[in-house]
Amino acid sequence: MSDSAVKQGPSKQGPDRPTASGENPGAPTGASERRGLIELQGIDVIDEPARTARPRDLFMPWFAANVSVFGMSYGSFVLGFGISFWQATVVSLVGVVFSFLICGIIAIAGKRGSVPTMVLSRAAFGVDGQKLPGALGWLTSIGWETTLTILATLATVTIFDKVGWAHGTAVKILATVVIAGTIVAASVLGYHVIMKLQSVLTWVTGIATVIIMAITVPKIDWAAVSSLPAGSAAQMVGALVMVMTGFGLGWTNVAADWSRYQRRSASSGSIVFWNTFGGSVAPIVLVIFGLLLSVSNKDYAGHVAGDPIGALADLLPTWILLPFLLVAVLSLISGAVLGIYSSGLTLLSLGVKVSRPVAALIDGSILTAGTIFVVFFATDFLGPFQSFLITLGVPLAAWAGIFCSDLALRRRAYDTVSLFKPNGRYGRFDWVSIITLVVSSVIGWGLVVNQFAADASWNNWQGYLLEPLGLGARVVDDQGVQSWDGSWPWANLGVLVSLVISFLVTLVARRGLVRRQESTQTEADENATSADITAELEAGERR
Numbered sequence: 001m002s003d004s005a006v007k008q009g010p011s012k013q014g015p016d017r018p019t020a021s022g023e024n025p026g027a028p029t030g031a032s033e034r035r036g037l038i039e040l041q042g043i044d045v046i047d048e049p050a051r052t053a054r055p056r057d058l059f060m061p062w063f064a065a066n067v068s069v070f071g072m073s074y075g076s077f078v079l080g081f082g083i084s085f086w087q088a089t090v091v092s093l094v095g096v097v098f099s100f101l102i103c104g105i106i107a108i109a110g111k112r113g114s115v116p117t118m119v120l121s122r123a124a125f126g127v128d129g130q131k132l133p134g135a136l137g138w139l140t141s142i143g144w145e146t147t148l149t150i151l152a153t154l155a156t157v158t159i160f161d162k163v164g165w166a167h168g169t170a171v172k173i174l175a176t177v178v179i180a181g182t183i184v185a186a187s188v189l190g191y192h193v194i195m196k197l198q199s200v201l202t203w204v205t206g207i208a209t210v211i212i213m214a215i216t217v218p219k220i221d222w223a224a225v226s227s228l229p230a231g232s233a234a235q236m237v238g239a240l241v242m243v244m245t246g247f248g249l250g251w252t253n254v255a256a257d258w259s260r261y262q263r264r265s266a267s268s269g270s271i272v273f274w275n276t277f278g279g280s281v282a283p284i285v286l287v288i289f290g291l292l293l294s295v296s297n298k299d300y301a302g303h304v305a306g307d308p309i310g311a312l313a314d315l316l317p318t319w320i321l322l323p324f325l326l327v328a329v330l331s332l333i334s335g336a337v338l339g340i341y342s343s344g345l346t347l348l349s350l351g352v353k354v355s356r357p358v359a360a361l362i363d364g365s366i367l368t369a370g371t372i373f374v375v376f377f378a379t380d381f382l383g384p385f386q387s388f389l390i391t392l393g394v395p396l397a398a399w400a401g402i403f404c405s406d407l408a409l410r411r412r413a414y415d416t417v418s419l420f421k422p423n424g425r426y427g428r429f430d431w432v433s434i435i436t437l438v439v440s441s442v443i444g445w446g447l448v449v450n451q452f453a454a455d456a457s458w459n460n461w462q463g464y465l466l467e468p469l470g471l472g473a474r475v476v477d478d479q480g481v482q483s484w485d486g487s488w489p490w491a492n493l494g495v496l497v498s499l500v501i502s503f504l505v506t507l508v509a510r511r512g513l514v515r516r517q518e519s520t521q522t523e524a525d526e527n528a529t530s531a532d533i534t535a536e537l538e539a540g541e542r543r
Contacts, residue, residue: 037189037192037193038188038189038190038357039189039190039191039192039193039356039357040190040355040356040357041190041191041356042345042348042355042356042359043115043116043119043345043348043349043356044115044530044533044534045113045114045115045416045528045529045530045533046114046115046260046261047529047530048263048264048527048529050261051114051260051261051262051263051264052261052263053259053261053262053263054262054266055262055266055267055270055271055273055274056270056274057195057274058107058258058259058271058274058275058278059202059274059277059278060195060198060199060202060278061194061195061198061258061278061338062100062103062258062274062275062278062279063198063202063206063278063279063281063282064198064199064201064202064205064331064334065198065251065279065334065335065337065338066247066278066279066280066282066283066335067202067205067206067209067282067286067331067334068205068286068328068331068332068334068335069209069212069286069309069312069324069327069328069331070151070308070309070328070331070332071247071282071283071286071287071290072286072287072289072290072293072304072308072312073290073304073308073311073312074092074243074246074247074283074286074287074290075088075092075287075288075289075290075291075292075293075294076290076294076300076301076304077242077246078091078092078239078242078243078287078291079228079291079294079295079301080490081231081235081236081238081239081242081487081490081491082231082235082487083228083230083231083235083236083239084228084229084230084231085225085226085228085291085292085295086230087230087231087236087239088239088291089288089291090236091236091239091240091243092243092284092287092288092291093284094240095239095240095241095242095243095244095247096243096244096247096248096280096283096284096287097276097280097284098244098248099243099244099245099247099248099249100247100248100251100275100276100279100280101248101272101276102248102249102252102255102400102404103248103251103252103255103275103276103279104255104271104272104273104274104275104276104279105272105404105407106252106255106256106400106403106404106407107255107256107258107259107271107272107275108256108259108268108271108272108407109256109259109403109407109414110255110256110257110258110259110260110262111259111260111262111263111264111266111268111271112264112410112413112414113256113260113413113414113416113419114260114261114264114416115260115414115416115419116256116257116260116342116345116346116348116349117253117254117255117256117257117342117345117346117403118130118133118134118137118253118345118346118349119349119419119420120256120403120414120419121133121134121399121403122419122426123406123410123414123415123418123419123426123517124402124403124406124430124433124506124510125402125429125430125433125434125437126422126426126427126428126429126430126433126434127419127420127421127422127424127426127427127428128422128428128429129428129429129430129431129433129434130349131350131351132434132437133253133395133396133399133437134346134349134350135350136392136395136396136399137253137254137346137396137399138343138346138347138350139392140253140389140392140393140396141253141254141339141340141342141343141346142339142340142343142363142366142367143388143389143392144250144339144389145183145335145336145339145340145343145367146366146367146370146371147386147389148332148333148335148336148339149179149180149183149332149333149336149367149368149370149371150370150371150374150375151309151332152175152179152328152329152332152333152336153172153175153176153179153180153371153375154309154375155309155310155325155328155329155332156171156175156179156325156329157171157172157175158309158310158313159313159321159322159324159325159328160325162313162318162321163318163321163322169376172375172376176368176371176372176375179329179333179371180364180367180368180371182333182337183333183336183337183340183364183367184340184360184361184364184365184367184368186337186341187337187340187341187344187360187363187364188357188360188361188364189357190341190356190357190360191258191261191341194337194338194341197334197337198334198337198338201330201331201333201334204326204327204330205327205330205331205334206282208323208324208326208327209282209286209327209331211320211323212316212320212323212324212327213285213289215316215317215320216289216293216312216315216316219293219296219297219315220292220293220296221295221296221297224295224296225292225295225296228295232487234487234488235487237491238487238488238490238491238493239491240491241491241492241493241495241496242490242491242492243287244495244496245393245397245492245495245496247279247283248279248280249393249396249397249400249495249499250393251279252396252397252399252400252403253342253346253396253399253400254338254339254342254343254346255275257341257342257345258338259271259275264413264527290304293312293315297315299311299314300312300314300315309328312324336367340360340363340364340367341360343363344356344359344360344362344363345359347359347362347363383452383454383455383456384452384455384456384458384459386451386452387450387451387452387455387456387459388456388459390448390451390492391445391448391450391459391462393492393495394441394444394445394448394494394495394498395437395440395441395444395498397444397495397496397498397499397502398436398437398440398441398444398498398499398501398502399437399502400499400502401440401498401499401500401501401502401503401504401506402433402436402437402502402503402506404503405502405503405504405506405507405510406433406506406510406514408507409506409507409510409511409514409515410514410518411518412518412521412526413526414526415517415521415525415526416525416526416527416528416533417525417528417532417533418525420533425517425521425525426517430510430513432506432509432510432513433506433510436501436502436505436506436509437502439501440497440498440501440502440505441498443465443494443497443498443501444494444495444497444498444501445462445464445494446462446463446464446465446466446494447463447465447466447471447493447494447497448462448463448492448493448494448495449462449463449466449472449484449489449490450462450463450482451490453481453482453483454479454481457481457482460482462494463484463489466484466486466488466489471486471488471489471493472484472485472486472488472489473485473486
């Protein structure tokens with residue numbers, strides 16, 4: 001990013017003028033300024049002087065956050081559906097690109113409204129109604145970023161043990177302090193530091209990943225690759241849905257956070273392209289390479305689900321293990337930094353009355369506490385925790401469908417003042433969107449299964465529509481652990497179904513409402529500054 005892209009103009013609000021955030025939980029927080037390295041911008045609108053980012057600047061954060069060698073493990077997961085290498089390649093290409101394309105489309109909203117994703121979502125759900133999907137999004141974001149931090153910490157312990165340097169409690173403490181500390185510090189410093197950090201991580205992790213792949217190329221058995229039998233269409237669809245849910249769909253609830261610094265005049269097509277390209281290019285290469293390794297090495301394929309990073313380390317010579325650790329940890333840190341930064345913005349959108357740096361520090365503290373608990377004390381926490389997060393993926397997919405449909409219906413930019421006014425254009429609650437979210441989620445949960453049944457038996461209630469629809473059969477082994485026969489149960493089909501249903505229902509049911517909302521909208525509504533919003537809210541309270 002150029003130097004001009006990190007310079008912000010002074011706040012139009014002025015140093016002595018208070019915001020309305022203390023009086024109104026829906027009001028903007030923070031100011032359009034920086035104090036040294038720290039970004040103070042909260043969920044209020046980014047004023048025009050600060051919107052200096054270019055569409056191509058979106059490549060760096062999306063690439064750096066998705067270049068993780070963990071992506072190679074999906075090669076084994078895709079082949080687990082019983083399809084050939086070439087079928088798996090097609091599935092991976094389509095699934096990765098399409099899922100990040102959805103993120104790119106949502107990123108257009110960031111340009112149109114210049115506020116975070118979960119504030120923009122108020123146009124679809126109402127200012128107070130948005131708190132339901134907002135809470136789900138906050139739980140999911142902070143949960144997955146805690147999982148990434150745990151993986152990075154455990155990977156450090158594993159590699160140190162393999163090279164014979166040290167092991168035990170001392171390594172765990174050091175790894176936790178360095179990794180969690182880096183993530184928390186970057187998220188507190190904010191957008192501008194993160195963008196610069198991601199630019200560095202893009203080059204470091206990208207080059208190191210290419211070197212690691214080059215070293216493991218001799219491990220590929222090309223004859224075995226071409227000998228895999230083809231699977232059915234149902235197996236391919238199951239694998240496709242799994243790839244989509246594992247990559248781009250997991251980022252939808254934060255996709256506009258990084259485009260809100262784009263100029264309103266920026267090309268929407270360019271924003272979609274750079275977002276999609278940046279998010280897709282590394283996972284496509286990594287998953288396909290993971291396919292090659294999984295076909296060629298049965299031991300790797302068998303161990304990757306339980307220890308994805310350790311399984312890949314077993315294929316590498318000892319001298320490359322430390323550089324491998326560096327790329328693995330940095331890529332996980334990169335994803336976690338983006339997630340915690342966005343979860344802090346989501347926390348503010350729920351009405352928590354703190355500054356953005358404090359919100360990031362709160363979420364970072366939760367992440368650190370969760371990491372310490374799992375690494376040092378828990379024996380069976382990670383499986384149940386991931387089961388809970390996958391369950392949240394269904395309503396978030398339904399939210400994404402509603403958000404994308406609402407965005408497609410709108411012909412104008414957002415009324416930024418009304419995004420903060422419960423009695424404004426978007427209202428307090430949009431019951432059509434809320435009911436659509438609930439119904440789509442109920443249908444979706446009936447079409448997904450608990451993938452951690454042994455560790456989280458309390459979550460085995462899911463999948464209640466699979467047997468009635470003939471898509472799978474519930475079975476129980478000798479130890480009483482529930483499982484499923486068939487390809488469809490493991491495909492997370494309910495995630496895609498809830499996404500599609502919510503999109504189509506919203507497209508039909510809210511078309512007239514959106515037209516009425518925009519019929520009286522003016523350019524002044526769309527171009528309000530943070531000071532204008534604060535003044536409007538204060539005037540409303542005096543009335």
